[in-house]
Amino acid sequence: MMAEAIFRGISGRLHRFTACRPQDAFAAGPAVYCFARPGPAGRGWTPLFLSRTGNLAKRLAGHEQWEEAQLLGATHVLVHQQDERDVREYVEADLAQSLRPVMNGPFLDAELEEAASEAGVRLVWAA
Numbered sequence: 001m002m003a004e005a006i007f008r009g010i011s012g013r014l015h016r017f018t019a020c021r022p023q024d025a026f027a028a029g030p031a032v033y034c035f036a037r038p039g040p041a042g043r044g045w046t047p048l049f050l051s052r053t054g055n056l057a058k059r060l061a062g063h064e065q066w067e068e069a070q071l072l073g074a075t076h077v078l079v080h081q082q083d084e085r086d087v088r089e090y091v092e093a094d095l096a097q098s099l100r101p102v103m104n105g106p107f108l109d110a111e112l113e114e115a116a117s118e119a120g121v122r123l124v125w126a127a
Contacts, residue, residue: 005036005045005078009094017078019045022066024077028057032080032091034101035066037073048072049103050096052088056081065103072102 005017017034020026032052036045048069053059060066060077082088096104 007047007095008098009091010097011094013094015080015091015095017080019076019078021075022060022077026057026060026077026079027081028055029081030054030083030085030088031056032082032088032095033060034078034095035069035074035103036076036078038075045076045078046073047078047095047099047101048074050092050099050101051104052092054085069103 003019005019006014007017008014015032017032019036030053032050033056034047034050036047038044039046049065051059056079066074080091082091
């Protein structure tokens with residue numbers, strides 16, 4: 001199995017991810033991550049869910065979408081560690097448009113939701 005994955009965003013830029021097993025110890029730092037299954041004939045990766053977080057270890061502990069991802073064949077978490085929040089936003093948006101992961105619906109701001117839930121704020125999304 002490949003230890004890394006490189007995906008091309010809608011912009012044409014390449015983004016490098018490290019393939020990790022779900023039971024691995026994840027860094028507590030910020031990252032863009034995706035749940036992925038091996039690609040056709042075991043070549044490459046098929047991203048199923050893509051998001052970003054300010055604290056990867058905390059976010060992946062009991063992630064509410066991991067079980068669904070496993071049902072769709074996910075075996076690994078692909079991680080792109082990135083300290084700058086605006087860069088994480090860019091990478092997520094760039095890849096969401098090019099990869100269109102099956103588990104991603106309309107893109108909400110995952111980091112904003114995390115911060116709000118930690119602060120006890122409930123976000124209401126208006127159409």
